[in-house]
Structure formats: C-alpha cells, structure tokens
Amino acid sequence: MKKEKMNEPKEPLFHVLKRANVPAWQTWVIRLSAIVVSILICSLLAFLIIGASPLKFLGALFDGTFGTSLRIWKLLKGTAILAGISLALVPAFRMHFWNTGAEGQVLIGMLAAVACIMAFRDTIPNGLLVVIMLIASVLAGMLWGFIPAFFKANWNTNETLFTLMLNYVATYLVKYFLIKWTPNGSSTIGRLKYGMLPTILNDYLLVILVIIVMVAIMHVYLNYSKHGYEISVVGGSVNTARYIGINVKKVIIRTMCVSGAICGIVGFLIVSGLDHSITAESVGGQGFTAIMVAWMANFNPILLLFSSFLVAFLNQGSGEIQTVFNVSDAFPSIVIGIVLFFVIGCEFFINYRIVFRKKEDK
Amino acid sequence: MEVLYYILNAFSLGVTFLYGCTGEIITEKSGHLNLGIPGIMCIGSATGCAALQMMYKKGIPDFLVVIISIIAAFIGGAIMGAIYSFITVTLKSNQNVTGLVMTIFGVGLTNYIMHDLTGVRYLYAKKFFRFPFAESKTSLQYCGVMVFLAIIIAIIASYILTKTRIGLNLRSVGENPATADAAGINVSKYRYLATIIGSGIAALGGLFYVMDYSGTQEAYLSIEAMGWLSVALVIFSTWKPIVGILGSFIFGVTMIAGSFLPIIFSWLTMASTPFLKMLPYVITIIVLIITSIRNKRENQPPEKLGINYFREDR
Numbered sequence: 089m090k091k092e093k094m095n096e097p098k099e100p101l102f103h104v105l106k107r108a109n110v111p112a113w114q115t116w117v118i119r120l121s122a123i124v125v126s127i128l129i130c131s132l133l134a135f136l137i138i139g140a141s142p143l144k145f146l147g148a149l150f151d152g153t154f155g156t157s158l159r160i161w162k163l164l165k166g167t168a169i170l171a172g173i174s175l176a177l178v179p180a181f182r183m184h185f186w187n188t189g190a191e192g193q194v195l196i197g198m199l200a201a202v203a204c205i206m207a208f209r210d211t212i213p214n215g216l217l218v219v220i221m222l223i224a225s226v227l228a229g230m231l232w233g234f235i236p237a238f239f240k241a242n243w244n245t246n247e248t249l250f251t252l253m254l255n256y257v258a259t260y261l262v263k264y265f266l267i268k269w270t271p272n273g274s275s276t277i278g279r280l281k282y283g284m285l286p287t288i289l290n291d292y293l294l295v296i297l298v299i300i301v302m303v304a305i306m307h308v309y310l311n312y313s314k315h316g317y318e319i320s321v322v323g324g325s326v327n328t329a330r331y332i333g334i335n336v337k338k339v340i341i342r343t344m345c346v347s348g349a350i351c352g353i354v355g356f357l358i359v360s361g362l363d364h365s366i367t368a369e370s371v372g373g374q375g376f377t378a379i380m381v382a383w384m385a386n387f388n389p390i391l392l393l394f395s396s397f398l399v400a401f402l403n404q405g406s407g408e409i410q411t412v413f414n415v416s417d418a419f420p421s422i423v424i425g426i427v428l429f430f431v432i433g434c435e436f437f438i439n440y441r442i443v444f445r446k447k448e449d450k
Numbered sequence: 451m452e453v454l455y456y457i458l459n460a461f462s463l464g465v466t467f468l469y470g471c472t473g474e475i476i477t478e479k480s481g482h483l484n485l486g487i488p489g490i491m492c493i494g495s496a497t498g499c500a501a502l503q504m505m506y507k508k509g510i511p512d513f514l515v516v517i518i519s520i521i522a523a524f525i526g527g528a529i530m531g532a533i534y535s536f537i538t539v540t541l542k543s544n545q546n547v548t549g550l551v552m553t554i555f556g557v558g559l560t561n562y563i564m565h566d567l568t569g570v571r572y573l574y575a576k577k578f579f580r581f582p583f584a585e586s587k588t589s590l591q592y593c594g595v596m597v598f599l600a601i602i603i604a605i606i607a608s609y610i611l612t613k614t615r616i617g618l619n620l621r622s623v624g625e626n627p628a629t630a631d632a633a634g635i636n637v638s639k640y641r642y643l644a645t646i647i648g649s650g651i652a653a654l655g656g657l658f659y660v661m662d663y664s665g666t667q668e669a670y671l672s673i674e675a676m677g678w679l680s681v682a683l684v685i686f687s688t689w690k691p692i693v694g695i696l697g698s699f700i701f702g703v704t705m706i707a708g709s710f711l712p713i714i715f716s717w718l719t720m721a722s723t724p725f726l727k728m729l730p731y732v733i734t735i736i737v738l739i740i741t742s743i744r745n746k747r748e749n750q751p752p753e754k755l756g757i758n759y760f761r762e763d764r
Contacts, residue, residue, distance in 0.1 A: 106762060186546055245742040246751075248485075248546070249682050249734070256675070256731040264724035376550055383547045418561030425555025429537065432548055436541035 102444045115438045122434035123398065126427040130406075133426070138413050145409060152408020153401050165292040165362070166400035168299040169354065171393050174378035175299075175306055176350035178387050179343045180233075182310065183323045185240065189251025191375025192258035193232040193348045195368075197355025199262050200228035201283070202366045205359075206269055209282040217283045218360060225356035226349045232258065233348020234341060241337040255375070262368045277365060285361040295361040302350065307389045319343055351375075380428055402427055455589040456710040457703075462592035462663055464702030465600045466491075469655030470680025471687060471694040472604045473527075473648040478684060479611060480644035481624035482538060483756040485549025487652050488677025489556020490530045494653025495660040495670050496563040497526030502572035502661070512578045516595060519575065519661075520654060527653020530556060531646040539641045542758045557674050560656075564670045576665040579658075596658040601695060603651060608691040620644055624752030627759035637759055655680065679705070682734040688741065688749040704729040 127149075131142040140148075153163045173190050180187040201221040208217055232254055239245035266275045288294045310316035318339045321329045329336050359366060381399055385392035406420040470487050477484045484490075501522035505515050530552060537548045577584040580594035611617040622630040623640045631637050659676060660669045683701055687694035708726035712718040718726075741749055 104760075106760070188546075188550075239739055239742065243739070243742040243745070245738050246685060248483075249685060250738055252678055253682060253731040253735050253738075256678075257728055257735075260724040260728040260731075263727075264721065267721050267724065373554070376554065379550055380547055383544060416562045416565035418558040418565065421554050421558025422562060425551055425558055428551045429533070429555070432543045432551060433537050433541050435543055440542065 100445065102442050104440050105443055107439060107441050110438055118434050118437050119431065122430040123427060126430035129430075130423050130426050134409065134413075138415050140409070140413050148409045148412045149405035152405045155408075159404070161290060161292050163397075163400055163404050164296055166404055167393070167397045168292075168296040169358065169362075170374055170378060170381055170400055171303065171396040172299045172354040172357070173351065173374055174382040174385070174392050174396060175303055175389060176347045176354065177378055177382045178306065178385075178389055178392065179310065179316075179319055180347040181382055182387050183319045183340065183343050185237070185340060185344065186248040187233070187236075187251050187344070187347055188248050188376070188379060189232065189236065189254045190351050190378050191371050191373070192251070192255035193229045193351030194355040194358070194371045194375060195255075195258045195262060196232045197225035197229040197352030198359045198366050198370055199258070199265060199355075200224040200352070201356045201359040202277070202280070203265065205280050205283045209280075214283065218285060221283050221360055222353070222356050225352040225359075227352070229348040229350070229352020229355060230345045231348070233344040233346075233351070237341045237344030240344075241340040259368045262366060262370075266366075266368070276367065280364045283360055284364065285357075291362065295357050298353075298357060302353070303389050303393060306350075310389065315339075315342070377424070384428075384431055398427075399424060452710070452714050456706070456714070458589040459592060459710070460702035460706055461699050462589070462597055462702070463705055464698035464700075465597045466655045466659040466663060466676050466698075467680045467683050467701050468600045468604060468694055468698035469658060470652045470677055471683040471698060472600070472607050472691045473650070473652030473655075474681055474684045475648070475687070475689055475691055475694065476607060476611070476620075476651065477531075477645045477648035478689065478755055479620050479624045479752055480641045481627060481752050481754045481757065481759070482535070482641055482645055483545050483549065484531075484534060484552075484645060484649065485546055485681065486530065486534050486552025486556065486649075487549075487681050488674045489553035489560075490527045490649045490652050491556075491656035491659075491677045491680070492560035492670065492673045493530050493556045493656070494523040494527045495656035495673060496560040497653075498523035498657035499567060499572040499660060499670075500563060502575045503567050506571040506574060513581075515575055516578050516581070519657065520596070520599075523653045523657040524650040527656075528646045528650040530653070531649025532642075534649070535642045535645040538758060539638055539645075542760055545756050545758065553674070553677070560670055560673075570667045572661075573665060573667070576661060579661040580665075592663050594662045596654065596662055600654070600658070603654075604691040604695050607651075611691070621752070624754060627754055628761075631759075631761060641759075652677075652680065679730055679734070682731075682738075685741065685751075686734065686737050689751065700733070701730050704733055 128142075131145040134140045134145045135142055152159060154160055173194060176193070177187055177190055201224060204217065204221045204224050208220065236245070236247050236250040236254065239250065240247045263275070266277065269277055285294055288297075310319065318329070318334050321332070321334060322336055322339050326336055329339070358370065363370060377399055381396045382392060384395040402424050403420050406423040409415075410417055410419040470491055474484060474487050498519045501519045502515065505518065510518070534548060534552055537543050538545050579596060580591050582595075583590045583593055611621065619630065619635050620640055622633070623635060623637050627637045655676070656673050659673055679701055683694060683697050686697045686701070707729050708723045711726055712723065
C-alpha cells in the first residue's frame with residue numbers, strides 16, 4: 089500500500105480550467121471588484137508614501153473630477169478625446185492589426201491642421217479654413233495609417249514596431265515645422281486665433297458631441313455593414329477570409345485608412361476645438377493609453393466610452409491628488425498603471441477557473 | 451578628430467540599446483513579446499540610482515559601489531519582469547497590453563523616484579562608472595566598465611542561446627510550447643526565468659545611460675525613447691545578440707547624428723536637426739521592410755511570439 093502511494097505522481101494542489109458561458113453580470117462584478125480593490129491599494133500606497141489618509145485620498149480623487157462644473161466638463165472632455173483615439177484603434181484591433189501608432193496619427197493630423205492655419209490664415213474666411221483643416225487632417229492621418237498597412241498587407245511587415253516608429257517620425261516632423269514657423273527660434277507658436285470651431289455652451293460640448301456621433305457611426309459600421317463583417321473575418325482567420333473570397337490586402341489597407349482618418353479627425357478637434365496650438369508633446373501619451381482603453385472595452389465602441397471614462401477619471405483625479413499633496417507629476421501614471429494591472433489580471437478569473445485538489449475518500 | 455569622437459560616442463550610446471536588446475532577445479526567444487522594456491529600463495535607472503544615493507559617503511570602496519548599484523538595477527528590472535510574467539504566464543493576459551501598462555507604470559514610478567532623490571547625490575558615482583577612462587576629457591570617458599559588461603553579456607547570451615541545451619530548450623519553448631511541453635520541458639519555468647533575467651539585463655541599460663553615458667540629472671526623462679529603439683533593435687539584429695552589438699553601434703551613430711553632423715559638415719543648418727534625429731526611426735522602418743520582403747527563414751521571429759500557452763488549448 090505504502091509503496092503504491094510512492095509511485096503515484098504528485099497531484100498538483102490546483103489546476104486551471106477554461107470557463108465557458110460566463111454570464112455577463114458576473115464578468116462585470118469581477119471587473120468592478122478589481123477596480124475597487126486596485127483603487128484601495130492605491131490609497132494604501134498613497135498613505136504609506138505621501139502620508140495621505142485613505143479618506144483624504146478618495147476625497148481628492150472625487151473632488152478633482154466632480155468638484156466643480158468646470159472639472160466635470162474637463163473630465164468629459166478627457167473622456168471624449170481618449171474615447172476618440174481608442175475608437176480609431178478598434179477596427180484595426182478587431183482585425184488583429186496591432187496599431188501602436190495612434191499617438192503619431194493624431195499628432196500628424198494636428199500638424200496638418202496647424203499647417204493649414206499657417207498657410208491660409210489671412211486669406212480665406214474662418215468657415216472655409218475649418219473645412220480645409222478637417223480635410224487635411226483626415227488625409228494626413230490616413231497617410232500615417234496607410235503606410236504601415238501597405239507593407240503589412242504586401243509583405244507582412246511587423247506593424248507594431250512600424251507604427252511605433254512612425255510616432256517618432258511624426259514627433260520630429262512637428263519639431264521641424266515648429267522651428268520653421270518661429271523665426272525667432274522659440275519653437276513655440278502659442279495660441280492661434282484662426283480656424284476655430286464654433287462653440288456650444290462652452291469649449292468642450294461640441295467636441296464631445298462629435299465624438300459621440302463618431303462612436304455611434306463606428307458601432308453601426310462594425311456590426312451592421314459588410315466592411316465590419318470582413319474586418320471580423322480577417323481578424324478571426326486570414327485563411328478563412330481568403331477562402332470565402334475576401335480581398336485581405338484591401339481590407340487591411342482600407343481598415344487602417346479608416347483608423348488613421350479617425351485619428352486625424354481627433355487631431356483636428358484638438359487643434360480647432362481645444363488647444364488651438366501644437367507642440368511635439370500635444371498628444372501626451374494618450375495614443376498608448378488608448379490601446380489599453382480599447383482592449384479593456386473588448387474592442388466594443390459603446391463599452392469604450394466607459395473604459396475611457398474610467399481612465400480619464402483616474403488621470404484627472406490623481407492629478408488633483410498630485411497638486412493637493414504636492415507630489416511629482418508622475419503620480420497619475422502610477423495610479424493608472426496599478427489599476428490597469430488589476431483590470432488586466434482580472435480577465436484571468438473571467439476566462440479561467442481554478443479547481444483545487446479534492447480530498448479523495450477512499 | 452571629430453569623427454573619432456563621434457564614433458566613440460556613438461559606440462557608447464549604443465550600449466544602452468545593447469542591454470535592452472539582449473534582454474529582450476532572451477525574453478522573446480521564450481515566446482514573450484515584452485513591450486514593457488522601456489519602463490523596465492527606466493526602473494533599472496531608478497533602483498540603481500536610489501542604491502547609489504543610499505551609499506553616498508558611506509565609505510564603501512568604489513568598485514563595490516558600482517557592483518551594488520548594478521545588482522540593484524538588475525533586481526529592479528527582475529521584479530518588473532516577475533510582475534509581467536505573473537500576469538502573462540500565470541494569468542495568461544494579453545502580452546501587448548500588459549507590456550504597455552508596464553511601460554506606463556515603470557516610466558511613472560521612475561519619474562516619481564528620481565524626482566524624490568534630493569540633491570542628485572547619486573551623480574557622485576559617475577567617475578566610478580566611467581572607470582578606466584574617467585579622467586579623459588574626450589568622448590573616451592564614456593567607455594566605462596558597463597560598456598565591456600554589455601558586450602560580455604551579449605556574447606554569453608549568444609553562446610547560451612545557440613550552443614547549450616538550456617538555449618535549445620528555451621528556443622523550443624518559443625517556437626512551439628506544446629511540443630516542448632510534450633518533451634518534458636517546463637514551459638512556465640522557462641518563460642518566467644527568460645523574462646525575469648531578460649528584464650534584469652535590460653534594466654542595466656537604464657542605469658548605464660544615466661550614470662555613464664549622460665551623467666546628468668534629467669537623463670532619466672529620455673530613457674523611454676531609448677527603450678523603444680531597443681525593442682526595434684531586436685528585429686534589426688534578427689534575434690541574434692552578436693548582431694545586436696553591431697546594430698547597437700549603428701543605432702548609436704544615427705541617434706547622435708543630430709548633434710555631431712552639423713559640427714563636421716558646416717552646411718547643415720539648425721533646421722535640419724529634427725530630420726537627423728528622425729534617422730534611427732526611419733532606418734528601423736527601412737530595416738523592418740527589407741527583412742520582411744527578403745523573408746528568410748532564419749531571420750524570422752520565434753513562431754509563437756506573443757501567444758500565451760495554455761496546455762488545454764488546441
């Protein structure tokens with residue numbers, strides 16, 4: 089008996105099984121509890137590092153985002169811009185094209201808009217200028233999406249690094265033009281008073297509305313159009329797509345043009361509706377954050393509004409903590425990083441379950 | 451003479467990429483695409499410099515100061531690598547997304563730590579890092595101990611990957627984990643160790659960049675861009691650390707072309723600097739395109755790069 093036991097392989101303490109058909113409410117309970125736990129951990133860390141009591145921490149987090157009506161508007165604006173950029177990524181990601189170049193695509197759209205202002209500012213009326221800026225931004229964004237897609241479609245060039253490198257090309261192009269446009273050598277162009285979008289109520293509402301309309305259009309495009317279907321098939325299996333007669337090359341290039349064009353529109357909105365200026369850091373890493381936002385929303389345009397709200401909330405709220413407690417401006421990215429770790433990690437508990445070893449009753 | 455300084459400077463800057471590249475090659479050979487390398491390199495500089503700050507005027511011998519801070523940087527990177535492997539290997543989450551969060555988190559945490567290191571005392575150790583040529587007034591001063599360490603690590607990594615059983619097992623885990631698993635190789639163990647060791651090596655690049663190459667207070671702000679180029683260098687070197695040594699030099703040459711070429715060629719104006727600084731990125735793109743068009747079998751990434759392994763998947 090004893091000998092037999094020794095020869096038996098050691099059974100592990102637990103093993104992992106795939107879960108199927110998890111009810112939707114359960115996935116949301118898991119995700120929400122991950123977010124709550126991670127925010128509590130952040131407040132604990134804040135207590136240990138900067139000595140802010142958890143109550144004060146949470147107070148500042150909410151005060152910074154919902155404290156005044158201006159802060160609420162800023163939060164909505166932040167959400168809208170982030171949602172706009174991740175919206176651009178959704179079709180590409182559904183196709184399994186890892187577009188890490190939203191940062192550069194938005195920036196090049198901004199550059200095109202500012203270039204139009206510089207070229208035509210005194211010669212044509214504002215309304216016409218805005219239209220020209222929009223077209224230029226869309227074309228520029230499209231070009232920045234087309235280049236990597238063309239090589240991916242024809243020679244399967246690695247798109248993750250290609251788009252990543254194009255971000256830097258865009259950054260240095262902006263730096264070049266800033267030098268060109270400022271003969272005094274300051275390399276900052278300040279606030280431009282041309283090519284402004286009209287405003288409704290305040291500076292932010294029109295931009296927010298445009299983004300919401302784009303989300304709705306994208307929802308229809310992806311779920312109820314032939315293009316959307318083709319994107320899903322190519323994302324699922326390239327060979328299946330070829331077999332049923334989809335022109336894979338065309339789909340890749342077309343989808344990336346759409347993706348780049350939306351980034352261009354967002355860039356136009358930032359220049360024409362919000363910033364009225366450009367620097368090499370105008371996008372400020374939002375192109376990368378948008379990748380996480382799109383992924384958290386499971387590449388669903390509607391859910392993406394919620395995930396971008398979460399990230400915008402964390403960003404602005406922890407920005408307030410940073411000013412109240414006078415810590416380094418890197419604090420928001422630490423908070424966002426920790427929360428996202430938990431959100432990513434919790435997907436495991438949605439997709440898999442752990443089965444512990446049962447005591448055998450022999 | 452300017453040309454010689456240019457070459458030395460480029461060579462030394464390239465070492466930053468070489469660390470990141472060697473680390474990432476080891477990780478990618480196990481089938482994990484770690485996009486957190488920029489954040490990990492930042493963390494390496496933060497933990498290394500924090501260790502240096504703590505050792506300030508404690509009467510510790512010079513060489514020990516360097517060794518301890520190198521170990522601290524390695525451990526910092528290894529911890530980040532452990533977090534990454536826990537999320538991707540054990541929790542089986544998407545590698546691209548996890549890597550990008552690692553970068554955001556790592557860069558943020560580094561800014562926080564470096565901001566808090568008051569008085570920037572850690573820079574006292576600059577001359578220890580630049581050891582044999584610290585007194586030199588020319589670009590030779592950047593060729594300190596860590597330059598040689600990087601080359602040694604790259605050669606050792608190359609040897610282990612291509613000539614030993616461990617390397618063979620590691621490559622098989624990256625090419626086809628199911629087969630490796632069937633052959634009795636512990637896939638999770640290899641993936642964990644490769645990611646952790648790779649991250650530790652990459653982290654040294656951040657420490658080198660801050661303490662040896664630039665030796666300034668705000669150096670940590672530019673490590674992130676260096677990290678992305680290191681990831682690109684992996685493709686440039688076609689997953690071979692030895693080729694990485696050459697590639698890192700080429701990247702170094704193009705990276706500082708913006709500051710050196712206008713000195714050598716007086717007809718280059720101020721406005722052309724952004725274009726010169728664009729060079730490493732453009733060259734990476736060109737290399738990407740060329741390698742993909744040539745499409746040679748031995749220059750391809752590991753077969754299952756970026757795909758998590760779950761034994762029960764088919």
